[in-house]
Amino acid sequence: MALTRRQLLQAGLAGGLWLGRPRLARAGEAATPAPSAKARSVIQIWMWGGVSHLDTLDPKPEAGSGYHGPLGKPIATTVDGLALCELLPLLAGQADKYSVIRSLTHGINAHETAAYMVQTGRKPGGRLVFPGAGAVVSLFKGRQRAGGSDLIPAYVVLTELQGRFSESGFLGPGYSPFATGGDPNRTPFVVQGVVAPGISVERQRARRELLHQLDTFAAAVPSAPLLGALAATEDQAYQLILGDSGKVFDLAQETDAVRERYGNNTFGQSCLVARRLVERGVPYVTINSKGWDTHKQNFPAMKQKLPQLDRGLATLLQDLSERGLLESTVVWCCGEFGRTPKIQWEAPWNGGRGHWGAVFSALIAGGGFKGGRVVGSSDARGEQVRDRPVAPAQVLAAIYGQLGIDPEAPLPNPEGADLRVSPPVAERGAPLSEIL
Numbered sequence: 195m196a197l198t199r200r201q202l203l204q205a206g207l208a209g210g211l212w213l214g215r216p217r218l219a220r221a222g223e224a225a226t227p228a229p230s231a232k233a234r235s236v237i238q239i240w241m242w243g244g245v246s247h248l249d250t251l252d253p254k255p256e257a258g259s260g261y262h263g264p265l266g267k268p269i270a271t272t273v274d275g276l277a278l279c280e281l282l283p284l285l286a287g288q289a290d291k292y293s294v295i296r297s298l299t300h301g302i303n304a305h306e307t308a309a310y311m312v313q314t315g316r317k318p319g320g321r322l323v324f325p326g327a328g329a330v331v332s333l334f335k336g337r338q339r340a341g342g343s344d345l346i347p348a349y350v351v352l353t354e355l356q357g358r359f360s361e362s363g364f365l366g367p368g369y370s371p372f373a374t375g376g377d378p379n380r381t382p383f384v385v386q387g388v389v390a391p392g393i394s395v396e397r398q399r400a401r402r403e404l405l406h407q408l409d410t411f412a413a414a415v416p417s418a419p420l421l422g423a424l425a426a427t428e429d430q431a432y433q434l435i436l437g438d439s440g441k442v443f444d445l446a447q448e449t450d451a452v453r454e455r456y457g458n459n460t461f462g463q464s465c466l467v468a469r470r471l472v473e474r475g476v477p478y479v480t481i482n483s484k485g486w487d488t489h490k491q492n493f494p495a496m497k498q499k500l501p502q503l504d505r506g507l508a509t510l511l512q513d514l515s516e517r518g519l520l521e522s523t524v525v526w527c528c529g530e531f532g533r534t535p536k537i538q539w540e541a542p543w544n545g546g547r548g549h550w551g552a553v554f555s556a557l558i559a560g561g562g563f564k565g566g567r568v569v570g571s572s573d574a575r576g577e578q579v580r581d582r583p584v585a586p587a588q589v590l591a592a593i594y595g596q597l598g599i600d601p602e603a604p605l606p607n608p609e610g611a612d613l614r615v616s617p618p619v620a621e622r623g624a625p626l627s628e629i630l
Contacts, residue, residue: 236478294569301552490542533548602614
């Protein structure tokens with residue numbers, strides 16, 4: 195759930211998420227010196243619900259219509275041997291900028307546990323709920339930012355939380371993501387706690403002055419340490435609301451041509467906001483793209499969503515590259531699992547696909563990762579891994595490493611256990627040397 199304006203001021207969006215962090219987390223930030231970093235930010239495009247690998251990054255035209263349905267004519271890309279779904283022509287033209295992993299696997303077919311596995315790299319179960327990648331990056335990279343961009347949280351979600359698991363895990367609420375709410379395809383983009391439609395800046399300032407006039411307790415004990423901290427937090431929050439930092443969410447500052455290039459839809463404009471956030475040095479941005487849980491009528495959904503994905507993601511990669519930001523920004527795109535390779539034509543599914551954790555695909559670009567590569571493969575029907583199985587923890591460890599976060603660094607936790615940022619190599623698997 196996104197923060198309300200009142201919660202923003204109570205928690206101190208800009209200050210409290212930094213100043214109010216638990217001692218546990220501060221210890222982690224000073225733990226192990228980070229190795230040399232090639233990236234400073236991550237944009238995670240989360241295909242909420244699980245996207246079909248056969249209909250996107252791993253088409254199987256030879257498997258027959260019972261598997262590929264109406265999407266049986268994959269297109270060549272700028273990389274020899276790499277073909278994509280015919281509804282992804284713009285991405286096909288930029289295949290040199292990204293690599294595709296076609297052998298991700300965890301064998302889990304339930305949303306909650308699969309999402310937990312992919313975003314934490316940990317097996318579900320046990321006493322501790324591990325933090326997701328965004329919280330881990332916020333822990334290690336959040337305090338390294340400088341300047342006005344510190345007023346923007348280190349971990350931002352566009353636009354809704356999944357609600358599948360606690361993203362911050364045992365690190366606590368200080369490392370929870372800030373979910374913007376709203377819709378960046380609308381004007382204004384109503385970011386919860388930051389933008390109030392119909393209320394002018396002058397009225398905001400007047401409200402703040404009235405709040406201070408009514409706060410007789412603070413006036414009576416001005417030297418109280420706690421009140422001083424709250425005042426600092428309030429000041430930082432209002433700087434985000436009324437100052438320059440909050441303008442990072444204002445897409446009216448972009449030209450109509452740029453906005454059109456990304457696509458006039460929620461996903462495309464979310465990609466544009468993500469670019470603006472990493473320009474300001476935000477370490478971790480997640481775009482939660484909904485609508486991929488296509489149990490029913492998978493192909494009408496693909497014909498609507500894939501062109502939006504193609505335009506938004508391809509433009510994001512191109513825009514980051516043109517601005518010199520792709521070298522320092524990891525972009526990775528996948529869901530919690532794939533979809534059943536064999537299409538369920540019978541009622542009530544009517545051409546739907548179910549959950550499939552045996553094998554699925556991901557796209558990864560930027561931040562020092564090599565482009566134009568394919569890691570692993572699935573079998574002839576996309577049902578199982580054929581070679582080079584890749585676990586989610588391997589992907590996360592590679593991303594951490596590119597950010598200068600040692601996967602073997604201690605991960606502070608409430609039990610004081612000897613936990614590391616990633617599971618041991620013997621458990622997570624060897625590094626992804628093909629793309630590093």
